[in-house]
């Protein structure tokens with residue numbers, strides 16, 4: 001299938017007063033038509049920044065961005081801002097991580113939704129727009145769209161706000177949807193439903209989805225392919241089935257071990273230590289300080305190695321295979 | 322990061338903005354002149370009632386850098402003393418109007434309900450009347466004096482501050498930290514002043530700095546219309562208006578006083594922009 | 605027998621939005637005993653936060669009662685009562701005032717209640733920071749310098765300042781990543797053991813419920829539809845909504861999938877009738893019978909497992925339970 005989005009060697013440094021912060025260190029990933037790709041990793045690993053870099057939503061000042069983001073044949077890194085703005089909200093949309101921050105408490109949901117809708121469908125009259133919005137809200141299992149449209153964000157529960165965000169993101173039927181943790185405040189049944197809606201959208205309109213999440217269970221259900229991110233780089237990439245059946249990178253394994261299990265009532269194992277400080281230069285494998293398998297060889301540069309369709313950035317592979 | 326280094330980084334960001342630094346320098350000069358006017362001014366006694374017809378109507382020269390007025394007083398000295406007046410006026414007006422505006426905007430937004438309705442209605446009424454007209458109306462009731470001018474201007478100004486605070490607080494009052502304070506049992510006063518006010522401060526300071534310029538300008542307009550400080554107090558607005566009678570021959574009277582106003586207003590405006598950086602929160 | 609630590613009796617809360625009325629909480633009764641963890645799960649918008657707000661005194665119930673250690677809480681809460689209940693909120697990014705230091709945040713309850721001298725407060729703040737796995741050096745930092753997990757630790761420390769008996773935790777880990785969540789869950793367990801704390805743990809993550817709670821209350825559209833011990837409910841969910849909830853858990857392995865009840869995903873649902881009457885879940889329930897549209901079922905079942913359903917899921921057969929137990933054994937071995 002055709003690749004709709006190809007990110008290559010994305011390298012991002014913020015120049016802060018404390019010196020340069022290297023948040024992305026050569027991220028490469030691709031999303032094909034109809035495909036749902038998940039980006040997982042701990043907080044601070046650079047998932048949201050990757051999403052913003054793709055959409056050209058990074059702050060203009062004090063950043064150095066290298067690499068390319070090719071979307072439908074054109075490089076977004078070098079594209080004119082006006083052209084990029086046009087694409088956003090129409091060809092590619094984003095569902096933001098924090099709905100409370102993305103929704104303005106001073107306007108009703110209706111006002112904000114109308115603003116979004118009028119960008120992609122300026123031709124609709126008031127009545128049609130109202131119907132469109134109601135349908136979109138019903139699609140995300142909101143049973144009383146009128147009440148929700150009348151409300152302010154603070155009058156709605158966190159989950160309702162998130163569903164509103166999802167409905168807004170989907171209304172223009174984009175080519176590429178980037179969903180940054182769209183399910184954090186949703187209960188599992190609604191989560192299932194919204195995932196199903198997104199899945200349906202991707203299947204019937206060919207919308208590709210880049211799905212950012214730290215919920216590995218959701219990823220297992222939803223994604224076709226998974227990229228595991230750690231400290232600004234992708235350390236493992238595999239099809240979903242493969243990754244969950246046979247996680248290779250020690251980080252992926254540790255991540256899986258920290259998920260509470262139904263089959264056990266023991267508390268899950270957290271990963272000791274923390275994500276490396278992006279201000280410090282890293283030699284070799286960024287996971288080394290937290291890794292049980294670490295040896296001196298891990299200080300060498302670690303390339304992504306292929307194992308079938310699986311790509312792993314770890315030298316301790318033979319032990320597992 | 323410790324607090325002092327956070328502050329330090331704020332300064333560094335401020336310093337990056339060249340125009341704000343220029344503004345800060347202008348204001349510093351003006352403040353210095355105002356505070357040390359008796360030592361800075363070449364002829365401090367000219368701030369009062371001095372008549373020196375020999376040197377009247379002199380154009381700018383080495384002796385009188387900015388020339389002299391119709392009774393022979395040094396214009397530069399009077400401008401320097403005028404700064405005192407202007408800054409005092411601005412500071413008092415802003416202080417009063419921030420206090421009233423913050424109290425009203427905060428109470429309306431945080432308490433909500435009937436309080437909100439009544440307070441914001443009152444604010445809107447004040448906002449609806451053009452400032453100069455309102456100030457003149459108030460001043461019309463009394464003899465012209467610096468004090469009345471200040472009260473009149475504060476009356477005109479507070480609704481803007483009320484609106485500003487109202488907007489900020491309204492979007493903050495559902496934040497977790499506000500709820501957390503309420504749950505612990507913090508009184509509404511504590512929530513408003515200890516939790517919400519610090520979050521309004523950066524915007525208030527920025528606005529205050531911008532307003533400082535405008536208030537001084539408005540004060541000057543009032544004096545220009547003869548409703549400010551009575552003579553012989555040196556006042557930049559009064560100087561412009563008096564000098565206007567002698568235009569264009571004795572041009573330096575109005576123009577120099579006008580420049581003085583311009584410098585103060587510009588300085589505060591430039592600084593306002595940088596203040597945002599200074600107060601931006603860092604870890 | 606001494607009264608339970610927290611007792612909510614027939615609590616109701618009705619909101620008015622425009623011309624609509626929202627029954628956020630309807631006839632909810634629940635108890636929490638000293639030292640135990642009761643999880644409240646339920647769909648988003650089912651009234652969990654509203655219930656928490658009623659318990660915390662942020663909202664006043666339209667009707668019904670809240671009792672703390674046998675004492676009825678009415679009107680404005682006294683400071684003594686407020687000290688007894690702590691709150692940990694969902695969003696670590698808004699729970700701390702960005703303009704105040706961590707020390708000030710944790711010290712707030714001490715300030716409000718006028719506890720201790722300056723030096724004592726300082727010491728206590730340092731002590732609390734250590735308790736939650738930070739250190740006294742964090743005292744002068746600003747929230748912005750902290751990660752989500754660290755902020756949540758600070759929020760927990762703040763909730764512990766007044767030595768409460770009960771913590772209300774409103775989705776405390778749902779915006780944290782899994783590994784941080786695992787840390788926080790451990791922290792909560794350790795604190796519970798050390799201080800004999802009771803938790804009212806609101807969440808929508810049933811995996812978390814499984815490992816941290818001893819009892820579960822399942823809410824749907826403002827009502828309690830099932831409650832019981834974690835073991836009983838996970839072994840044999842009876843209410844159809846609970847069944848759906850468990851069946852929807854996004855698991856990470858096939859092993860775990862074996863512990864989920866099945867659900868007829870493709871079954872037809874009628875979903876007709878007045879939603880205000882009868883069982884609110886009926887519009888999504890393929891098992892609905894006629895009676896479901898007429899009245900809300902009374903709670904049935906006994907002791908440690910009660911549910912409100914006319915056509916409940918049959919109890920899980922011994923055979924399956926044994927099979928699951930066997931799998932568990934094998935995994936441990």
Ligand SMILES: Nc1ncnc2c1ncn2[C@@H]1O[C@H](COP(=O)(O)OP(=O)(O)OP(=O)(O)O)[C@@H](O)[C@H]1O
Nearest residue numbers: 014016021023042043044045046047048049050278
């Ligand atoms: N404008 C910025 N200036 C400096 N550093 C930044 C900026 N934006 C993000 N960062 C840093 O980039 C890193 C990656 O952040 P990002 O938000 O992408 O993490 P994430 O993987 O999305 O985490 P989460 O799961 O918490 O959302 C962090 O260390 C963050 O502090």
Ligand SMILES: Nc1ncnc2c1ncn2[C@@H]1O[C@H](COP(=O)(O)OP(=O)(O)OP(=O)(O)O)[C@@H](O)[C@H]1O
Nearest residue numbers: 155156157158159619628648649650651652653654
């Ligand atoms: N202040 C309010 N005004 C009007 N309606 C409200 C208010 N607070 C809550 N509601 C409504 O009450 C219902 C229950 O909300 P609540 O926040 O308790 O749900 P929740 O179970 O906590 O959901 P979530 O899991 O999404 O946080 C929702 O329909 C919500 O819109």
Ligand SMILES: [Mg+2]
Nearest residue numbers: 047048049097
């Ligand atoms: Mg993110």
Ligand SMILES: [Mg+2]
Nearest residue numbers: 157158652653
């Ligand atoms: Mg809630």
